Amino acid sequence: MRHRITSAGVGLLLSMALITGPADAHGALESPLSRAAACGAESPKTSGSAACRAAAAVRGTALPGDWDNLRVSNVAGRDREVIPDGKLCSGGVPAFKGLDLARADWPATTVKPGARFTFKYRGTIPHRGTFRLYVTRAGYDPAKPLKWSDLERKPFLKSTDPKLTDGSYVIKGRLPAGRTGRHLIYTIWQNSDTPDTYYSCSDVIFRKSGGARPRPAPALQSTVQHGGLPWPVGVGALLAVGAGAAIIVGLRSSRRRHGPGRPRHR
Numbered sequence: 001m002r003h004r005i006t007s008a009g010v011g012l013l014l015s016m017a018l019i020t021g022p023a024d025a026h027g028a029l030e031s032p033l034s035r036a037a038a039c040g041a042e043s044p045k046t047s048g049s050a051a052c053r054a055a056a057a058v059r060g061t062a063l064p065g066d067w068d069n070l071r072v073s074n075v076a077g078r079d080r081e082v083i084p085d086g087k088l089c090s091g092g093v094p095a096f097k098g099l100d101l102a103r104a105d106w107p108a109t110t111v112k113p114g115a116r117f118t119f120k121y122r123g124t125i126p127h128r129g130t131f132r133l134y135v136t137r138a139g140y141d142p143a144k145p146l147k148w149s150d151l152e153r154k155p156f157l158k159s160t161d162p163k164l165t166d167g168s169y170v171i172k173g174r175l176p177a178g179r180t181g182r183h184l185i186y187t188i189w190q191n192s193d194t195p196d197t198y199y200s201c202s203d204v205i206f207r208k209s210g211g212a213r214p215r216p217a218p219a220l221q222s223t224v225q226h227g228g229l230p231w232p233v234g235v236g237a238l239l240a241v242g243a244g245a246a247i248i249v250g251l252r253s254s255r256r257r258h259g260p261g262r263p264r265h266r
Contacts, residue, residue, distance in 0.1 A: 027198060028068050029187045030168060031120040032109035034200040035089060035099045040067025051106045055098030062095035068124045070096050075197040079188055086145035088186060089201035099201060104142040104182060108203040114177035119157070121169040121189065121200075129191040131169070133157040135176040136183045146201070151186055152176075161192075179206040 028036040039052035041064040056063045072091045075082045083092050090096035111117060121131065132155040140150055157173040164170075182205050189198040 027121055027123045027125070027169075027189065028070065029119070029185075029200040029202050030122045031118070032111065032185060032202040032204050033107055034187070034202045035106055036063075036067045036070055036096070036200060037122065038107040039063050039099070041065045049105070049107050051101065051103055054101055054103070058098035058101075060094060061098050063098060066095070068122065070099075070200070071196040071198045073195045073197075075190070076195075077190065079197070080148050083148075083199070085147040085149075088146045088148070088199065091197075091199040100145065102143055102145045106142070106203040108182065108205050110205045110207055111175050113175060113179045113206045113208060115175050117173065117175045119171040119173065121162075121171065121187070122167060123164055123169050124167075126164050127191050128161050128193045129189055130158065130160040131162065131171060132188045132190070133171075133173075134186040134188075135179065136186075138179070140183055142182050142184070142203070146184065146186075150184075175206075180208065181206060 028034045028040075030037045035051075035055070038049060039055050052064075055061065062069065070091055070093060072082065072093065087097070087100055089099040119133065134151045134155050136146075136150050137152055156176045157171065159169075159171045159173075162169045162171045182203065185202040185204055187198075187200040187202065189200075191197065
């Protein structure tokens with residue numbers, strides 16, 4: 001009996017250690033709208049976009065539930081070495097390979113070349129780090145798999161630890177000039193307080209004049225449904241008790257939960 005109580009106590013102590021440990025960062029670009037955010041469970045575009053439906057149909061996909069968990073550990077700035085051509089939008093993570101589908105009907109944001117723009121990156125769990133935004137070169141073909149050579153070598157915008165406002169990192173800057181038609185903005189968020197790096201592909205349409213104003217990104221909800229029950233903000237701990245030991249198997253201190261089968265990159 002004493003041994004059982006000791007085992008349970010050790011399990012609870014381990015659980016407390018997990019609770020007080022640092023949370024993993026999560027997020028995706030929401031303005032201009034990224035493929036992951038557009039195809040996420042909380043986006044109204046998910047069911048209406050043929051591209052999103054195709055991405056969600058890929059076997060083993062994490063979409064639409066885990067749209068904000070596209071991250072790769074220990075890249076440390078070696079993006080072009082670690083992430084292979086043709087897999088830039090998924091970061092080479094198999095669960096997100098649907099985002100690499102080469103097609104010209106991904107949800108896109110209409111923008112004006114060279115104009116001022118407020119970029120917003122949804123931070124479902126805030127962290128420190130540097131954002132680098134790249135744009136595709138002239139002649140980019142969305143019907144072909146995205147390669148590193150399709151992107152400009154240098155970012156057109158860079159920001160370290162931007163302000164978090166209403167759940168999103170706000171980065172003000174200018175859109176690239178000299179672009180027309182459909183292009184892609186590639187965002188890399190390298191965390192400085194975790195080993196993770198995040199990757200986002202945002203499809204855009206550059207129009208010099210007469211184009212529609214960019215629509216604001218759809219509001220990403222603070223709760224999601226699981227088994228018919230709401231998961232409120234800041235709650236996502238599941239306590240499993242068995243063989244006299246208590247083990248915390250999941251923790252989420254954010255605006256939404258970790259889904260089952262979530263790929264982990266540590």
